[in-house]
Amino acid sequence: MSYPLIKDVIKKVNFRPQDHSQMPQRRYDLDWLRVILFSLLIIHHVGMFYVLNWGFHAKSQYRYEWLESVLLVVEPWRMPAIWFISGVAIRFILIKVTILSFISLRSLRLLLPLAFGIFIVVPPQLYIEMTANGDIVMDFWRFMQAFYDPQSTLFEQYQAGIWPHIDVNHLWYLRSLWYYSLTLVFLLPALNSNIIEGLKSWLASKHGFWTVLCLIVCVFAVQIIWRNDETRYPIGFLFLMLGYLVGWHTVFWQKLLTAIRPLCASFIVLCICFLIVYNLYYLDMYKGIELPYLIEAISLFIYSALRIVGLFLVLALSHRFLTKKTQKLAYFNDAVYPFYLLHQSIILVVGYYLTQLSLGGAVESLILLFITTAMCFLLFELIKRIELLRPFFGLKMQGSYPSWSVSLGYIIGGLLISPLIYQLIF
Numbered sequence: 001m002s003y004p005l006i007k008d009v010i011k012k013v014n015f016r017p018q019d020h021s022q023m024p025q026r027r028y029d030l031d032w033l034r035v036i037l038f039s040l041l042i043i044h045h046v047g048m049f050y051v052l053n054w055g056f057h058a059k060s061q062y063r064y065e066w067l068e069s070v071l072l073v074v075e076p077w078r079m080p081a082i083w084f085i086s087g088v089a090i091r092f093i094l095i096k097v098t099i100l101s102f103i104s105l106r107s108l109r110l111l112l113p114l115a116f117g118i119f120i121v122v123p124p125q126l127y128i129e130m131t132a133n134g135d136i137v138m139d140f141w142r143f144m145q146a147f148y149d150p151q152s153t154l155f156e157q158y159q160a161g162i163w164p165h166i167d168v169n170h171l172w173y174l175r176s177l178w179y180y181s182l183t184l185v186f187l188l189p190a191l192n193s194n195i196i197e198g199l200k201s202w203l204a205s206k207h208g209f210w211t212v213l214c215l216i217v218c219v220f221a222v223q224i225i226w227r228n229d230e231t232r233y234p235i236g237f238l239f240l241m242l243g244y245l246v247g248w249h250t251v252f253w254q255k256l257l258t259a260i261r262p263l264c265a266s267f268i269v270l271c272i273c274f275l276i277v278y279n280l281y282y283l284d285m286y287k288g289i290e291l292p293y294l295i296e297a298i299s300l301f302i303y304s305a306l307r308i309v310g311l312f313l314v315l316a317l318s319h320r321f322l323t324k325k326t327q328k329l330a331y332f333n334d335a336v337y338p339f340y341l342l343h344q345s346i347i348l349v350v351g352y353y354l355t356q357l358s359l360g361g362a363v364e365s366l367i368l369l370f371i372t373t374a375m376c377f378l379l380f381e382l383i384k385r386i387e388l389l390r391p392f393f394g395l396k397m398q399g400s401y402p403s404w405s406v407s408l409g410y411i412i413g414g415l416l417i418s419p420l421i422y423q424l425i426f
Contacts, residue, residue: 062360090243131352205251
């Protein structure tokens, strides 16, 4: 089949959203929410360094069980909100570009930073993890020589990864977003069909309670079927599709604005219920006591409800209060990607050496949060000024270049990510 014929087939398939005439100019509320969510991600990973029962690459000498309850207020809806915004963003992009451009540009935007991350940013995390576990006693430069040596036997106990011992760690979101973007492409004819549009309109005409209940049941079913850490992958795709479907559905957003108070009250009640169950039963599970099946089912249903209600609440609040375009928003929007790539390595490296000073949990955690934030800002200021570094941190090139050099850049970028694409697919 010739390439022009493929393009003709693609043009006949409904890959673009039908309601593009209702597309808003820009959703600044979602831009602000995205910045807030990735800020919470940094705080969450600092918290992971101090929680008692949850696994992390390395831990502080100061660990607190009560901190888990604090993080659980945010944890149910934080990633669903990020996935939802990613779905909305895809809907905006597909209005503006062809499906072939979407696939190629999406691959470069996601996989160049991912490749840079797994080979440059993530290795210090593995070094700290292996050092903290007592598996290595060596300086970082000797470690890096072994890291890039395919014949090294140093990592026999650390073989889980894209390549043996070369893993994504906190960058799993980029890998999953690339997978989901490609999967969504195949589903677009169905998602953009008149059947789905009619179903959305019918559901929007009902009381918002039924929409919330339907979504809770869907999330609960996923959590029952995938009853381990792998749940985050189907859950992520589910919320990404939800974001795509209601990206600028007028009735959906209007109903959110009128439901802020009931959403807030529901979220508080659900939070209290889940934290009671968690502290009464889940903490015993960490001590080897088996969790009763009924209690587990109830807690999973409450957690599913927290995912949906928490998501809708933060969407409603941001849509109500965070609608202004400012220079700070533009700055923070650019900073999100570099901050995301860098923060966990900074947390682990600084935290590992900081905790050896025995400063006390409160002082140590505040210093760690401050240093992590300051280093992210300093590195971002450096990265955004170096043109060649910008694509590796998800930033657009700033300069004006002749078309041949732009094309050459795309070719080089494609070659750089091609081994990673092969590995991710096969």
